[in-house]
Amino acid sequence: MTTAPFLSSSWYRVAQLRPKLRDHTSIYRHRYRGCIWYVVQDHATGRMHRLSPAGYMIVAAMDGVRTVDQIWHEVGSALAEEAPSQSEAIQLLAELSAFDLLQTEVTPDASALVARAAKAKRSRWLGNVLYPLALRIPLWHPVRFFERTRPLAEWLFGLPGAVLWLLVVLPAPLLAAQNWQELTADVSDRILATDNLLLLALVYLLLKTLHEFGHGFAVAAFGGTIPEFGVMILVFAPLPYVDASAASAFRSKWRRALVGAAGMIVEVFLAALALYVWLTVEAGLVRTLAFDALAVAGVSTLVYNGNPLLRYDGYYILADLLEIPNLAQRATRYWGYLVNRHVFRADGSKDFVAATGERIWLLLYAPTAFLYRQFVMLAIAVFVASQYLAFGVLIAVWSLLTGVALPIGKALWFVLASPKLQRNRARAVAATFGMILAVGLMLFLIPAPSYTTTEGVAWLPENAIVRARTDGFARVLLVHPGMNVTVGEALVESEDSTLKAELIILRAHVAELETRLAIERFTDRASAEITSTEIGQARAELATATDRAARLVVHSRSEGTFAVMKPQDLPGRFLREGQQIGYVLTPGSRIVRATIRQDDIDLVRHRLRSAEVRLAERPDETLRVESIREIPSGRDVLPSRALGGAGGGAFTVDPGDPEGVKTLQRVFQIDLVLPEIAPAATAFGGRAYVRFNFNWEPPGQQIWRRLRQLLLSQLQV
Incomplete structure (x- = not known):
């Protein structure tokens, strides 16, 4: 210092x-x-x-x-x-x-004033070009309007207004949760549909106007003035704004925070009203407008206005509550101070003045806000590109240029040309490019662990599943559940009265034909040949029926403990051929059937190094996998409902599927054979967590692959 x-x-x-x-x-x-x-x-x-x-x-x-x-x-x-x-x-x-x-x-000095004004004007327009999210165009000076409506503002932001807001808003989250599937079904197609864009724009403009009036009434309620009303650009879309900077003069930080939250308070109130309308009316224009209002108010409040990592309402609320004015600017300056002081060791760097507890917030805020801004902009680009590819690509390129390339360019120019680093230029250049080289090596040359995780269910080998061998009504359990059985032991006997009668008829028919053949063999050689053919056919039918009758008795195909779900309900129940009846549980012969997304199946096929499994009831114990068997073709059905969203799993399923197993994207099933010493799962179908370890590769390649997969899946190209 x-x-x-x-x-x-x-x-x-x-x-x-x-x-x-x-x-x-x-x-x-x-x-x-x-x-x-x-x-x-x-x-x-x-x-x-x-x-x-x-x-x-x-x-x-x-x-x-x-x-x-x-x-x-x-x-x-x-x-x-x-x-x-x-x-x-x-x-x-x-x-x-x-x-x-x-x-x-x-x-x-007139020339100095003119030069300073011109520089400020250039900076303002350059900022509008490079950062269109910050463009502001003043239109109206509403001081008199808010002075005349001050009594209304005091009522709205007083106890009566708070009670009204609570009565309207509190039931809304419960109703939204009950109708969540219908609200979110095909949301991107519904919002970005061509015939809905104009309605969406009108709803957006109206909601944001009321949002800004909320800020204005809050300032007026606490005695402030609103000098300016205009239009700004938010995510490439115009919307109104009011100058609520008078709130900075309020001594109470809670009043300042309430002014910052006033717009979101209005939007949440309107979103609740829109939800009630959407639930009440039938499909049509009014319901579409209500859904648009709900979507605009909800998304803008959660993602933009309410998030402190973007410089909108949530940011000012956080800055007021933390009592750190100009949080974003000071965080950026603090990082610059740290680099100049401890990395570049620039001459003349002054100590950074900060109150107790401020430095940790400044240290964390700048990088977190930067990453979140880029994430939001890229998410918007992908969302828009799913319907309008050119606009989505334009937003993505603009975001990368202004959010990543431009700051990096400014930083490099500072290192190469700033007079502040004149005496430490060599150290600054060496540190900067050394850091770039180190990051490049870490991203693109040094291998790192590569893996993916998925979910599966505890499964059994096919020969351990007891299935009905033909259609019939279950008559009796020949072995009590829980007893040990051997291979070939009879387990369940079914009956089929129709088949029983058919066997009697077929046996009688065969006997009749055999008697006829014995008579005709000595009296009519031609008739005997015909009868002999008929006997062959009758005997074949009898053999088929006899085989079906034998298959009414189900035998064990493996050795272990016989298990049946609700054995008391089995007698008298109709069983179709192939229907699952129970299991023969063999200790150590356990399989985990995992479902993997189409994006990762190529890695499993060609780059797999090992696989690990953890059972839900034993999360602290990792089980190695002896062998892996892949079901070759992809499908759109999950092996168990537990893997779908309705069962708490990670895979999105078709809301219209009553079974909850039909996926929206193709998936592949993989059977992982656990070693014999592995503990048996508590129950067949229990959840398991699977990790596939691939060959190591640089993180940059892994990131690029995931980004490419994301774009291909979202853009459907």
Whole structure:
């Protein structure tokens, strides 16, 4: 840390100036994290500037009569050892002047003012071009409107309004949960349908207008003013906005947070009303409008406005509750300070001033917000591209250029050209490009573990499943459940009265034909030949019927313990051929039938190294897999309902399937044979967790594969 001298050689340039704040400023006293700060509000631009107590003493003494030198000496006498240095006083004056908050008796340099205004204008338009999410166009000055409607605002944000809001909103989540499948079925097709886009735009505009009026009424309810109403760009879509910066002057952080939440409070209220309309009316225009309102209010509140990682309502609420003004800017500056101080070791870097507990929030916020912004923009790009490919690709490219490429370019330019690194340029360049090289090696050259996880169910070998061998009514269990059986032992006997009668008839018919043949053999050789053929056919039919009768008795195909679900219900029940009756459980002969997505089947076939299984009832015990058998062709049916979303599994199933096993995408089934020493599962069909370990490969290749699969699956190309 470098310490500036207490006296400055440039002091003579400002010592005799008689400054004062401009008339369009106001100062408010706030307490942030136990420390006193003073907020300067610029009513001309809506900006807020924070001053320390020492800085405030200097600014408060600026009356246009006393000189800067007199003010500095007075403040120094009052603060003693805590007095600011002349360099710090000069810096404060420079910053106030840069924001056009200061006026003196000296005629300002017109060329400097013009240059500064032109630079600000270029920065503003450049920001609008590069970051269209921040474009603002003022249209209306609604000060009088909100002053006249202040009584309504006080009612809405008072106890009556709170009671009304709770009565309307509280039942809505329960109703939404009960109708969740219908609400979310084909949501992208319904929202992005061509004939719905205009309706969606109108609903969006109306909801966002009411959202912004919510902010305005909240400010008015607590005595603030709304100087500006206009249009801004949010995710490439226009919507209204109000300038609620007057809330920064409120001393209570809870009031400031309530102003930030007011728009979401309005949207949640409207979303609840839209849900009630959607549940009440029949299919048609009104129901479509209600669904659009529900979707817009819900998504915008959860993903954008309510999320503090984006600089919308949730961000300002978090900053107010944490008592860290300008959280995003300070987090970015803090990371810059850390890099300059500890990596580049730049000369003249000042210590970063932060209150107790602020640094950890600043350290975490910047990277988390950056990653979330990119995730949201890419998610929007994929969502839009699923219906409109060109627009989705445009959003993705724009997001990568402005969110990733441009910041990296600025950082590299700073390292290569910034005067602050003049003496440490070699170290800064070496550290920067060394870090780039290290990241490149880690991503694309150094192998890393590669694996995928899925779910399965405890399964049995086919010869352990007891199935009916032909149609019939179960008559009796020949072996009590729970007893040990051997291979070939009879387990269940069924009966078929029709088959029984057929056997009697066939036997009698065969006997009749045999008697006829004995007579005709000596009297009519031609008739004997015909009868002989008929006997062959009758005997074949009798053999078939006899075989069917024999298959009414089911035998065990393996050795183990006989098990039947609800054995008391089995006698008298009709069993179709192949229907499952029970199991013969053999310790150690256990299979896990896993279902894997189509995206990962190629890895399992060609890059599999090993597989591991954990049973749900033994999550701390990992079982190795002896062998793997794949069912060659893909299918759209799960082996068990437990693997589908309705059964708590990870696979999305068709909402219209009553069995809950029909998947929306093709899946592949794989049988994993567990070793003989593996403990038997508690019950056939129990859940298991499977991990497939593949050959190691660099993380960059793994990330690229997953992104490519995501795009191909979402874009359906």
